[in-house]
Amino acid sequence: xxxxxxxxxxxxxxxxxxxxxxxxxxxxxxxxxxxxxxxxxxxxxxxxxxxxxxxxxxxxxxxxxxxxxxxxxxxxxxxxxxxxxxxxxxxxxxxxxxxxxxxxxxxxxxxxxxxxxxxxxxxxxxxxxxxxxxxxxxxxxxxxxxxxxxxxxxxxxxxxxxxxxxxxxxxxxxxxxxxxxxxxxxxxxxxxxxxxxxxxxxxxxxxxxxxxxxxxxxxxxxxxxxxxxxxxxxxxxxxxxxxxxxxxxxxxxxxxxxxxxxxxxxxxxxxxxxxxxxxxxxxxxxxxxxxxxxxxxxxxxxxxxxxxxxxxxxxxxxxxxxxxxxxxxxxxxxxxxxxxxxxxxxxxxxxxxxxxxxxxxxxxx
Amino acid sequence: xxxxxxxxxxxxxxxxxxxxxxxxxxxxxxxxxxxxxxxxxxxxxxxxxxxxxxxxxxxxxxxxxxxxxxxxxxxxxxxxxxxxxxxxxxxxxxxxxxxxxxxxxxxxxxxxxxxxxxxxxxxxxxxxxxxxxxxxxxxxxxxxxxxxxxxxxxxxxxxxxxxxxxxxxxxxxxxxxxxxxxxxxxxxxxxxxxxxxxxxxxxxxxxxxxxxxxxxxxxxxxxxxxxxxxxxxxxxxxxxxxxxxxxxxxxxxxxxxxxxxxxxxxxxxxxxxxxxxxxxxxxxxxxxxxxxxxxxxxxxxxxxxxxxxxxxxxxxxxxxxxxxxxxxxxxxxxxxxxxxxxxxxxxxxxxxxxxxxxxxxxxxxxxxxxxxxxxxxxxxxxxxxxxxxxxxxxxxxxxxxxxxxxxxxxxxxxxxxxxxxxxxxxxxxxxxxxxxxxxxxxxxxxxxxxxxxxxxxxxxxxxxxxxxxxxxxxxxxxxxxxxxxxxxxxxxxxxxxxxxxxxxxxxxx
Numbered sequence: 001x002x003x004x005x006x007x008x009x010x011x012x013x014x015x016x017x018x019x020x021x022x023x024x025x026x027x028x029x030x031x032x033x034x035x036x037x038x039x040x041x042x043x044x045x046x047x048x049x050x051x052x053x054x055x056x057x058x059x060x061x062x063x064x065x066x067x068x069x070x071x072x073x074x075x076x077x078x079x080x081x082x083x084x085x086x087x088x089x090x091x092x093x094x095x096x097x098x099x100x101x102x103x104x105x106x107x108x109x110x111x112x113x114x115x116x117x118x119x120x121x122x123x124x125x126x127x128x129x130x131x132x133x134x135x136x137x138x139x140x141x142x143x144x145x146x147x148x149x150x151x152x153x154x155x156x157x158x159x160x161x162x163x164x165x166x167x168x169x170x171x172x173x174x175x176x177x178x179x180x181x182x183x184x185x186x187x188x189x190x191x192x193x194x195x196x197x198x199x200x201x202x203x204x205x206x207x208x209x210x211x212x213x214x215x216x217x218x219x220x221x222x223x224x225x226x227x228x229x230x231x232x233x234x235x236x237x238x239x240x241x242x243x244x245x246x247x248x249x250x251x252x253x254x255x256x257x258x259x260x261x262x263x264x265x266x267x268x269x270x271x272x273x274x275x276x277x278x279x280x281x282x283x284x285x286x287x288x289x290x291x292x293x294x295x296x297x298x299x300x301x302x303x304x305x306x307x308x309x310x311x312x313x314x315x316x317x318x319x320x321x322x323x324x325x326x327x328x329x330x331x332x333x334x335x336x337x338x339x340x341x342x343x344x345x346x347x348x349x350x351x352x353x354x355x356x357x358x359x360x361x362x363x364x365x
Numbered sequence: 366x367x368x369x370x371x372x373x374x375x376x377x378x379x380x381x382x383x384x385x386x387x388x389x390x391x392x393x394x395x396x397x398x399x400x401x402x403x404x405x406x407x408x409x410x411x412x413x414x415x416x417x418x419x420x421x422x423x424x425x426x427x428x429x430x431x432x433x434x435x436x437x438x439x440x441x442x443x444x445x446x447x448x449x450x451x452x453x454x455x456x457x458x459x460x461x462x463x464x465x466x467x468x469x470x471x472x473x474x475x476x477x478x479x480x481x482x483x484x485x486x487x488x489x490x491x492x493x494x495x496x497x498x499x500x501x502x503x504x505x506x507x508x509x510x511x512x513x514x515x516x517x518x519x520x521x522x523x524x525x526x527x528x529x530x531x532x533x534x535x536x537x538x539x540x541x542x543x544x545x546x547x548x549x550x551x552x553x554x555x556x557x558x559x560x561x562x563x564x565x566x567x568x569x570x571x572x573x574x575x576x577x578x579x580x581x582x583x584x585x586x587x588x589x590x591x592x593x594x595x596x597x598x599x600x601x602x603x604x605x606x607x608x609x610x611x612x613x614x615x616x617x618x619x620x621x622x623x624x625x626x627x628x629x630x631x632x633x634x635x636x637x638x639x640x641x642x643x644x645x646x647x648x649x650x651x652x653x654x655x656x657x658x659x660x661x662x663x664x665x666x667x668x669x670x671x672x673x674x675x676x677x678x679x680x681x682x683x684x685x686x687x688x689x690x691x692x693x694x695x696x697x698x699x700x701x702x703x704x705x706x707x708x709x710x711x712x713x714x715x716x717x718x719x720x721x722x723x724x725x726x727x728x729x730x731x732x733x734x735x736x737x738x739x740x741x742x743x744x745x746x747x748x749x750x751x752x753x754x755x756x757x758x759x760x761x762x763x764x765x766x767x768x769x770x771x772x773x774x775x776x777x778x779x780x781x782x783x784x785x786x787x788x789x790x791x792x793x794x795x796x797x798x799x800x801x802x803x804x805x806x807x808x809x810x811x812x813x814x815x816x817x818x819x820x821x822x823x824x825x826x827x828x829x830x831x832x833x834x835x836x837x838x839x840x841x842x843x844x845x846x847x848x849x850x851x852x853x854x855x856x857x858x859x860x861x862x863x864x865x866x867x868x869x870x871x872x873x874x
Contacts, residue, residue, distance in 0.1 A: 222737045227720070227727050234715040240672060241702070241710050242724045243693025 028343035057318025058311035066200035071310030076209035078288035081260030094155030096285025097162035098133040102262025105132030107276040110192035133262015141254035184277035203271030377426035386412035394558035404579035418450035419443030449520025459505035510541035617650030622819035629677035640843040653834030701786035714766035771802025
């Protein structure tokens, strides 16, 4: 318990309030928009116009909605990937790097078999992309399992290695000779491109996300392996006591977590960029961490939250075209995060009046 | 005894939503006495003392200190009035020294610290009462017993004349308890008043000048030393007769279930811990291990259950060598284990009762449906166990960390027993439980013994060991210093062996 003002305390709720699951995020979003409005007015913009443009940009047209979904795909997949590791209290901050390694391996397939107009090109890209992401996650998982080396730092550091590795390739050996010196590879052949929905940019990666969410749900709540993950995550001592092999699960969970993030990378190169390029991801692997937490690591909620974050990104791009500086958009995104995470406090804690000794005499009934 | 009252609580009533924790309670402390406050878990002891220490404000009633009425608005007011509370969980900062901890939050500390003076004063206090505290040592280096003495010296330093100790012996070894009681005696002699909260009968008999028994928020009796009698206290506390002695049924079988032969292992810090332990437990026998905590008991249980590597010797379970097998392989040999850390090792705090019930059986075919878990069977099984073992539970899906200690222990035992074990290893199974919960745990253990299970009972409660065990082995410094049939020995002999003074007990296997 801690005191805020005299007569009020913040108490931990025994059971998180169920109504606050819905109300708190809504109120948080409204508050974030209000505070954002203050800054917009101070800098001479009509906040109502800006919000309208943002909302319309993300939801107001078929194009907007499809673009929102396009952004939501990598966010969903990486969100699910890191959430699996978080379930076991393995802090995989390396989703971004695993995404890049998945993209790298998928690109390797596409570039090496660019003449093959065969059905097996895409499955091979998926397999190798996932394998690369998984192995990249195993690199920090092995020292974690054997010596207990903190995986937060190692996974984070390996992100930079993976990003610079891809940069080296696209600036160097893999640079498209016909690319006017831009840091990107040659475009993929049609056999290496994921099918799209109608005329939109929504690609088959959408189904990857939905399928993995379903699989994630079944594994965690309905399989023996998922049960082991939950026990390990809640209490490693109890896991040892129950005869669960923790080290095996650390390796396995990190591998799968990385493989899922690698799949996101494969989907980005094969579904959106159609080539490997510098700056392929706009920090999907990092945003995924926030999405996973806001969703309380629940796979189906991750899909919804990823969609909302996709909308925020698309809305942000749209207002930039109407003269709002990009820093203003970044600020709005920051405010939203700040308030939603702050609001989290209220689902797990409550402000209560009346505490025994600190209260003044008149409220003791 | 006509010493003046240091503090009086008059007609204290304190309500919490849905419960009256204290209902018109009168309680007082005289100069120079040790007043024990006795009651089951939830009888209102802690609430009453929180009122005295200024943590809670009573709804009704008054607090009188030295004859004048006082209102405590915060613990600070209580400390100023000379009332010091020592909580069960110490409020110390590990990275500071003893002296720094003592002056923390003390208003009289000048802005420029003169630690030398403070340390000297602490040394004086420490010497006067035999506390053996070095004011300049770092708190993280201290044992639990030493930390408790730091809390005591902190309150003395602040001029407390009434010291309230909330179950101070729960974390202490018998040796440390003995020392603590000596210190408390010294302080009482010096004219301070001591309040001791406990639910251990033994401690009342040993130290109380007066005892007040609380039941369901009301005072049922305040007795002086001459009036105290075990049986009556137990009756006052629970409101019914408690069967002190358990009847032993039949004699143990001859089948050797657990054979521990010259076993060695290392402690967490890598030092030799078990130094050649040997004993045998038969089917249908409760073999008790007595000893002061920290002499290798936990490690012994872990070695048998495969959680700690054996560095020498051999362990046989049901005639098969299990030395060096994994915990899982030993579970599969039908070994059940009730660890001392119930919530966190034996149970998973954040998971539901259903999930906890299947912690060891989730691999079995009954709970399997292809690659999936058979949730329906798991729920069915849980409902039956909850009913059979009278576990009070709000929902099968609620995290078990919300349950009380007694219910947690029943849940844990229920799970371990349904695996139909050959061997049950139980470590401190009644620690922190009240009388009723203790009884139900003991009944479960006896039932298992009668069913032919071999039980290794590790406990520091001699009453418990004598009540339940067929044979008692004493562990001291990683060695078994004596093995005796329970009816052929007594508390004194076992107590001597526990203190390391071997010689009386012949090695008998």
